[in-house]
Amino acid sequence: MEKSTIDxxxxxxxxxxxxxxxxxxxxxxxxxxxxxxxxxxxxxxxxNPPLIAVSISPSRHSHGLIEKTKEFVINIPTTEILNEMFFCGRKSGKDIDKFRETGLTPLPARKVKPPIIKECVTFLECKLFNQVPTGDHTLFIGEVLAAYVDKDAFNKTYDLEKIKLIYHMGGNQFTTLNPEIMTPET
Ligand SMILES: Cc1cc2nc3c(=O)[nH]c(=O)nc-3n(C[C@H](O)[C@H](O)[C@H](O)COP(=O)(O)O)c2cc1C
Known part of the structure; x- marks a missing residue:
C-alpha cells in the first residue's frame, strides 16, 4: 500500500x-x-575540541558583529521569557538596544566580551573557530570556552519538571516538552 503524503x-x-x-x-x-x-x-x-555551529543569515546585524569581534554566547531561555525571546527574533539590533527594550539583564561572561543573559538557564561561551558560507546563511562554528547551567535545572540531563525550554515549530508557533523520559532497549 502506498503512503499518503503531502509535498x-x-x-x-x-x-x-x-x-x-x-x-x-x-x-x-x-x-x-x-x-x-x-x-x-x-x-x-x-x-574534542568542543564545537557548536550556528547558522546566521548575512542580513542579520549579529552576522557582522560575530565576523568582527569573533566571540558569542549561546544563552538558553525558558518559556518565562517567551515574549522577550520572540522580540529578539523579530527586531534588529541595527536600530535598537534589545537589552533595554526587553528588560533582559546583561551580566559579564567569564571568558568572552559578549554578556550572558541573567534570565536564561544555560550559557555556552564561544570564540569563533571557523566560518563557512552555506547557501543564504553562514555557519559560524564556535569553540566552547566555558559551559555552565543553573544548579536547579540540570543533573546529567535537564530536569524537565523544573524548566520549560522553548522549541520553535515555525513562524510564531512554539512548543515545550512534556517531561516523559523514554529509554530505548539496547
Ligand atoms: C524562533 C526564531 C528562530 C530564528 N532562528 C534564526 C536562525 O537560526 N538563523 C538566523 O539567521 N535567523 C534566525 N531568526 C531570525 C533572527 O532572529 C531575526 O532576523 C533577528 O531580528 C535578527 O537580529 P539582528 O539583526 O539584531 O541580528 C529566528 C527568529 C525566530 C523568531
Missing part, C-alpha cells in the same frame, strides 16, 4: 526538521555594545 514546496521545508531548541545568542560590536539574536539553527558539531 512541501518552497521555503517551509526546514519546518519538517522542527521543533528545534530556541536559543539567544549574544554578541558585541567593537565598542562592546551588546546585541541579542534568536536562533533555532544551533547544533553541537564536535566533542
Amino acid at each position: 512541501i514546496v518552497g521555503p517551509s521545508f526546514f519546518r519538517l526538521l522542527h521543533p528545534k531548541l530556541t536559543v539567544l545568542l549574544t554578541c558585541v560590536d567593537e565598542a562592546e555594545r551588546a546585541n541579542i539574536i534568536t536562533l533555532a539553527w544551533a547544533i553541537p558539531t564536535s566533542i
Whole structure:
C-alpha cells in the first residue's frame, strides 16, 4: 500500500526538521555594545575540541558583529521569557538596544566580551573557530570556552519538571516538552 503524503514546496521545508531548541545568542560590536539574536539553527558539531555551529543569515546585524569581534554566547531561555525571546527574533539590533527594550539583564561572561543573559538557564561561551558560507546563511562554528547551567535545572540531563525550554515549530508557533523520559532497549 502506498503512503499518503503531502509535498512541501518552497521555503517551509526546514519546518519538517522542527521543533528545534530556541536559543539567544549574544554578541558585541567593537565598542562592546551588546546585541541579542534568536536562533533555532544551533547544533553541537564536535566533542574534542568542543564545537557548536550556528547558522546566521548575512542580513542579520549579529552576522557582522560575530565576523568582527569573533566571540558569542549561546544563552538558553525558558518559556518565562517567551515574549522577550520572540522580540529578539523579530527586531534588529541595527536600530535598537534589545537589552533595554526587553528588560533582559546583561551580566559579564567569564571568558568572552559578549554578556550572558541573567534570565536564561544555560550559557555556552564561544570564540569563533571557523566560518563557512552555506547557501543564504553562514555557519559560524564556535569553540566552547566555558559551559555552565543553573544548579536547579540540570543533573546529567535537564530536569524537565523544573524548566520549560522553548522549541520553535515555525513562524510564531512554539512548543515545550512534556517531561516523559523514554529509554530505548539496547
Ligand atoms: C524562533 C526564531 C528562530 C530564528 N532562528 C534564526 C536562525 O537560526 N538563523 C538566523 O539567521 N535567523 C534566525 N531568526 C531570525 C533572527 O532572529 C531575526 O532576523 C533577528 O531580528 C535578527 O537580529 P539582528 O539583526 O539584531 O541580528 C529566528 C527568529 C525566530 C523568531
